[in-house]
Amino acid sequence: MAVAVGDRAVVALLTLLLLFSVPASGYQERGTEREEAEKVRECGEDATGRGRFILGRTRRVVRTEAGQVRVVSGDRWKGHPSTMHIGFLRLEPNSLFLPQYVDANLVQFVREGEVEAGWIHKDELVQRKLKRGDINVIPAGSPFYIANTNSERSHMVCGIDTSQSLTYNSQQSFFIGGGTNPTSVLAGFDVNTLANAFNITSDQLRPMMRRQSGGPIVHFSGQQEEDLDPNNDDEEAATTWTRKNLLDYLFGRSGREKARSTESHHAPYAFNLYNNEPSFQNSYGWSTAIDEHDYSLLSSCGVGVYLVNLTAGSMMAPHFNPVATEYGVILSGSGSIEVVYPNGSTAMNAEVSEGDVFWIPRYHPFCQVASRGGPMEFFGFTTSSKRNHPQFLAGASSVLRSMSGPELATAFGVSEEQLGRLVKAQRESVILPASNNWDGGRETADERKKEKMVEELLVIKRGFLA
Ligand SMILES: *[C@@H]1O[C@H](CO)[C@@H](O)[C@H](O)[C@H]1NC(C)=O
Ligand SMILES: *[C@@H]1O[C@H](CO)[C@@H](O)[C@H](O)[C@H]1NC(C)=O
Ligand SMILES: *[C@@H]1O[C@H](CO)[C@@H](O)[C@H](O)[C@H]1NC(C)=O
Numbered sequence: 503m504a505v506a507v508g509d510r511a512v513v514a515l516l517t518l519l520l521l522f523s524v525p526a527s528g529y530q531e532r533g534t535e536r537e538e539a540e541k542v543r544e545c546g547e548d549a550t551g552r553g554r555f556i557l558g559r560t561r562r563v564v565r566t567e568a569g570q571v572r573v574v575s576g577d578r579w580k581g582h583p584s585t586m587h588i589g590f591l592r593l594e595p596n597s598l599f600l601p602q603y604v605d606a607n608l609v610q611f612v613r614e615g616e617v618e619a620g621w622i623h624k625d626e627l628v629q630r631k632l633k634r635g636d637i638n639v640i641p642a643g644s645p646f647y648i649a650n651t652n653s654e655r656s657h658m659v660c661g662i663d664t665s666q667s668l669t670y671n672s673q674q675s676f677f678i679g680g681g682t683n684p685t686s687v688l689a690g691f692d693v694n695t696l697a698n699a700f701n702i703t704s705d706q707l708r709p710m711m712r713r714q715s716g717g718p719i720v721h722f723s724g725q726q727e728e729d730l731d732p733n734n735d736d737e738e739a740a741t742t743w744t745r746k747n748l749l750d751y752l753f754g755r756s757g758r759e760k761a762r763s764t765e766s767h768h769a770p771y772a773f774n775l776y777n778n779e780p781s782f783q784n785s786y787g788w789s790t791a792i793d794e795h796d797y798s799l800l801s802s803c804g805v806g807v808y809l810v811n812l813t814a815g816s817m818m819a820p821h822f823n824p825v826a827t828e829y830g831v832i833l834s835g836s837g838s839i840e841v842v843y844p845n846g847s848t849a850m851n852a853e854v855s856e857g858d859v860f861w862i863p864r865y866h867p868f869c870q871v872a873s874r875g876g877p878m879e880f881f882g883f884t885t886s887s888k889r890n891h892p893q894f895l896a897g898a899s900s901v902l903r904s905m906s907g908p909e910l911a912t913a914f915g916v917s918e919e920q921l922g923r924l925v926k927a928q929r930e931s932v933i934l935p936a937s938n939n940w941d942g943g944r945e946t947a948d949e950r951k952k953e954k955m956v957e958e959l960l961v962i963k964r965g966f967l968a
Contacts, residue, residue, distance in 0.1 A: 553852030555841050557588070557829075557859040566717035568597035569650075573662065574859045575671075576829060585671055586805075586829050586885055588859050589660035593617060593650035599719050600680060601647040606673035607663040607803030608640040609883060611775070613833065615656025621646035623770065635776035637792070637807050639799040642666040645678055649722075659831055661883035663803050681714030773797040775809045775881075786816035787877070787933040794887040806884035812837070812872035815936025819897035820869040826890055828862040830870075830882030837872040867895055874936065899931035 552558065557574045564571040572590045589608075593599065593615075601620075610619070612632045619638060620629040622645045632638055640646045643666075650656045664673050680686035688696060689711050697704040714720070773792060780788035791808040794801035806826065810818065812835075820840075836855035841862060843849045854860065862868045864885075872878035884890055894900040902910065902925045911921040928934065 553839070553841075553850035553860075555839070555850050555860050555862060556852050556854070557861055560590070563589075564718045566719045567594070568716070568721045569593040569599065569719035571599075571718075576861055585664040585667075586827070586861075586883060587662040587664065587673065588829055588831060588883075589658075589662050591648070591658040591660060593648065593656045593658075593719065594721070595650060595653045595655060596721055597650050597719055598722050599648040600684065600714075601645055601678040602675045602684075602718070603643050603645045603678070604640075604662075604673055604675050605642055605664075605667045607642045607661075607666060607805065608646075609661035609663070609800070609803060609805045609807060610636075610638045610640065611659045611661075611807070611881060612636045612638075613657040613659050613881075615650065615654050616652050617656050617658065618649045618651050619646060620649075628770070630772055632772050633774070635774045636772035637775060637797065638772045639770070639797075639803060639805075641802050659881065661805050661807070661829065663805050663885075665804070675718070677718065679714065681710075681712050683715045684718050686711060686714075770799045775807070782932050784930060784933055785813075786930065786935045787812040787872075789818075789933065791884075791890060793889050795889065800887040804885070804887045806887050806890060807882075808884065809879070809881045810870070811877060811879045812870065812933060814872055814876050815874045817871040817934050817936075818869050819900065819932055819934050820867055820895040821892045822865055822867045822895070823862065823884065823890055823892055824865065825888060826884035826886035827864045828882060828884050830860050830862075830880050832856050832858045832860075833879040833881050835872060835876050835878035837870060837878040839870050840868060842867040894932065897928050897931040897934055900925065 557576060560572040560574050562570060563573050569592050571592075574588045574590075576586045576588065591599065591610075610632070612634050614634060616631060616633050618629065618631055619640070620627060621640050622628075630638065642663075648658075662673050664671055667673055675684075676687050677684040678686060678688075680689070691699075693704045693707060697707050700707065773796065775790055775792070778790065778792075778796075780790045781792075782789045787810065789808065789810040791806065792800065793806045797807075800806060808828075812818065820842075832854050834856055836853065838851060838853050839860055840848070841850040844865070849866065852860075870878070870880065895902060897903075906918075906921055906925050908918055911918045914921060914924075916924075
């Protein structure tokens with residue numbers, strides 16, 4: 503292993519291990535790890551009661567006093583190659599998500615606050631401060647930790663791509679450092695084998711493998727016992743152990759230098775979604791989509807990332823994704839999402855608001871509409887890192903406009919002039935303004951209900967006629 507991983511990585515690993523020789527008393531002891539058993543749903547079942555493509559059920563994978571991880575499973579449709587889950591990581595101030603590796607690619611997005619991420623990239627430790635809007639990729643199998651070294655809570659949204667996973671459609675953590683909770687993968691080795699491997703006695707080793715009991719996310723602020731720092735003989739200095747020197751401790755001074763030196767090499771930087779020019783912008787909103795051309799790390803996991811901000815009442819023009827399934831999280835505001843089945847019937851027309859998670863299967867036409875009350879911002883992942891080329895079905899850049907001609911006119915059973923009027927009336931593209939004849943408020947909800955009833959009647963009628 504040492505040969506394959508490289509000396510530096512081994513040093514990093516050892517220092518990580520040393521960190522977890524911290525006495526449990528210094529950490530939260532009431533932390534629990536919970537795995538909530540979830541019944542497998544029927545395929546395509548509308549589990550939320552709100553719409554088939556709203557992912558309602560979140561599973562709490564980790565909860566301690568220092569933070570939590572919730573996961574929304576994307577595997578909802580039998581036979582559908584959906585392998586993406588959406589994770590929500592919350593870290594309280596001064597906390598650490600313990601070093602681990604996961605059998606899935608993680609595409610991280612910092613929604614709030616700041617975190618410090620460290621991971622092994624090409625046998626080197628890379629450390630990055632990630633701020634709001636940053637995108638970072640941790641490839642499957644790459645050891646990493648995430649720390650919140652600030653005084654404010656931080657939130658991350660994570661695309662979990664399980665295409666590399668050992669078990670179909672789920673992901674698993676392998677903790678590097680740990681004790682009784684979580685258990686380090688090292689604990690599975692024979693104690694003599696390990697003692698020999700580390701060149702220490704088994705008596706020295708044993709306590710190290712038992713101390714951590716705070717769960718996968720622990721606090722590291724405040725005063726610690728003096729045996730925390732093996733290099734520190736000075737009792738006074740030992741009592742001033744704080745979060746500030748955690749990282750120095752974790753990686754040692756040489757580790758820090760190493761991290762710095764890798765920065766000047768090819769260590770990947772985070773990509774900030776807010777600091778870059780939007781891919782598309784008009785008076786009604788903007789959207790940014792990044793793929794492997796913008797951020798090469800995305801190619802390693804085959805995931806794309808997007809962020810959209812619609813002004814009040816505006817909509818993404820009806821469109822479909824020819825190469826990817828899309829997952830999204832409403833970051834702020836509210837609105838609605840419509841999805842259409844291949845046979846042209848409504849698959850979903852759901853109201854959404856902050857925190858809702860949705861998914862749109864590949865090829866399915868859909869649109870997002872912001873409520874009149876305010877802007878709606880949503881963010882998400884696509885299951886391809888290639889350029890997505892969404893195909894618009896309305897607006898100035900629509901395929902209807904491109905295909906406008908006798909063939910399409912015939913298809914609709916109208917004259918070319920009539921078709922021309924239909925496809926040319928909208929001057930905007932991609933993000934379209936609110937319509938002027940929209941009434942707003944409850945009336946429309948009632949009207950929609952009526953429309954739905956009429957629609958259902960029509961479906962029934964069609965059934966009778968068939
Ligand atoms: C093990 O540690 C001892 C000192 O404690 C050292 O002399 C010896 O060279 C080490 N062995 C290896 C293989 O590193
Ligand atoms: C989204 O757009 C609204 C205006 O419509 C603006 O107030 C808000 O700051 C924007 N959000 C972001 C994250 O840019
Ligand atoms: C259209 O397809 C959906 C999903 O396959 C199905 O549930 C629905 O009944 C179909 N509608 C019509 C009118 O055929």
